Amino acid sequence: MTPTDPHNRLNLRFIALAIGMFAIGTDSFVVAGILPSVAEDLDVGVSTSAELITAYALAYAILSPLVASVAGRASRKLLLIGGLAVFVAGNIGTGLAPTFEAAMAFRVVAALGGAMFTPTAAGAVVALAGPERRATALSILFGGLSAATALGSPIGTAISGVTDWRGTMMFVAAVGALAAVAVLIGLPAVPRPPAVPFKQRLSPLADARITLTLVLLLVSYSGLFVLYTYVSQVFRPATGGAGTTLAWLLFAWGVAAVVGNLFAGRLTDAYGNRVVINTAGVTAVFVFLTTPWSSQHLVSAFVAVVLWGACGWAMLVPIQHRLVGVNPAASQLSVSLSSSANYIGVSLAPVIGGFLLDHVVSANHLGLPAAAVVATGLLIGELSHRVIVRGTGAVAAATDTLTPAANPSPANHP
Template identity: 50%
Template sequence: MDKRLLVLASGMFAIGTDSFVVAGVLGQVASSLGVSVALAGQMVTVYALGYALLSPVIAAAAAHWPRKRLLLAGLVIFVIGNVITAVAPSIGLVLASRLLAALGAAMFSPTATAAGASLVPPEQRGRALAIVVAGLSSATALGAPLGTFIGGWLDWRATMWFVSAIGALAAVGVAWRLPLIPTPPAVSLAKRLAPLTDARVLLTLATTWLVYAGLFTVYTYIGSSFDRATGGDGRVLAGLLLLWGAAATVGNLAAGKLTDRFGSRFIINASIAVAALDFALLPWSSASLITAVPALIVWGLCGWGLVVPQQHRLISIAPSAAPLLLGLNSAALYVGVSMSGVIGGAAIALVDRHSLGLIGAIFIVVALFVAEQAQRRIVRPQQLAGSASAGAA
């Protein structure tokens, strides 16, 4: 396997771990800093929203930077942000450091995927992208559970040191193994955002946003919402996250074959509908370990099985703009994740924390209707074209 691609995947692994591990140690953060779990949950909001908003800005502003320099700078800033989080004495500094880490992630992630594709011949680009993006999916299956286990064994600051360490190792790998990469043609911010004027694209992105806002409303506060199943034991929670991550990886891999066989519409609608039902039942299924296990497996399979068909739908709308559309889809996902911290925090203050699944299910159900609206917009031009052809004949 190409070691250059593995180096890029290692950086994605560090960034993905940082995205998902905070949920597993949120209770410890709140207790350590003397704040509510809802306020500590804004660590997720700041990081995800910072990443979503900064990614297109950085991509346009740093378009002329050498790629290797941009990748290294991103990882260095990412590590510094996490080191500050690990030593921060107050929630204010913790939140500021999360924004700094998000800046580093925004510099690295989009650049890494584009760099991975540029390192191989055109006929191998799909495989190259799969290897680089595998760093993110493996973070859900391994990085987040391991970080959560470290938090349960030591404390949450040790978890942030763990994230800093893997980020530093990835930076060493980039500096040592990655060659100089040609700088691609610059694309302005206006051009990057131009696809948002297409209603089909906007509705598809809205589907991603709503689904992941719903899914992560529970995930961000999973330590609190699943406390009956874990008994408050961080090691049990780490085991559940490991199971969730494994299911997410399987769902992500299986979604490609299923989408090719059944089409994106069927897989999108089926994934969303099953996830909505699963979340509606979480107030009861999260009450014990026996029922929490299958609930998390279904969640992982459906939640991450949605990514590929959503990408497929976007590419089918405008194949020539695929890189821009996939970047916007990633941003929409992170905007949804960022909203989850606020939504879940407000829900905990107003309703029982074990009812977060019902709140998440509402967003997921709305996403199903939005997905169908997107499908209708996509099919309509094809129907009109077919009618015009028939008329001409």
């Protein structure tokens, strides 16, 4: 493939956007690894410092559909670069914040930048790639997000061990600035999509099948990220409090997450979304239940985070598959809502975990109630499955009534 090959040029454009996704994904995951450093520097408790994760995730979940509605007629390239500029400013502000309250405010600013960039980037690659290369383009784009779990978060955690948490925020800001330059230079003008009113973006919630599936996502990821938020404390016996050792554990978690995400699609196609959701979820529950013991030694901690990372991320694809299958005509809006549900779940995780640590359990036993939250999500998932099956059966029965079988043999009535 030559440098002038149009496919090569397209890939370079997508890589520019993927760098932005890497920065935003790193910002989403890296704070969990530096909470003790943040808490000590800003003179707050670790559970209080975890509210920085809540502020970012909740602001992103709320602002993402609002920005998409309000800025529907804005230039896509301007929105991408503007989003990255706001994101960089938010992270620099966080890194320079003199107080915890100031850091919280700048986390919201960073989330606004992420909410401006991520949905716009997804729309841009779809518009530029065309139908024949759409899947490849999206895989490059969201490869940046996967790379953030495998590389960005552990690198940021390691930087915190060498400097402090403020150095980590500057690292994230630098990657965001690099992405802004890449988009400015490498991305052409992008066609604007049709504007979608905010009310229409919420219309899939009227379908109980979609709403229950979104609740499955929200609750399950709340439980999965309760442990991730406080990973530095839960696995402190294994790491000895060493930031470098924790960074290696997060690296293992991230690599497993990428692998789990990659295989989830094939497994869902082969066995259906229900099997993959429940298998991955039950495995994650088992891993969480055993953390009081697995967190005591580095080898067992390594095994635990690998299984947890793979299974946690393997649930995302089949949940999206279920959403799309329920109502294919509304699939784009449903997937957009799933992103908000995911971030709301992540935003609730620090609140749930902080309450549990302050009033219920020690860090060593945090995996037990986290497992209960994930199990609750799986029960909601079973309810959504039953509602979907019941609805499909009703449609089939109505069709049978209106359209008699041409050959009413036993083969037509299993």
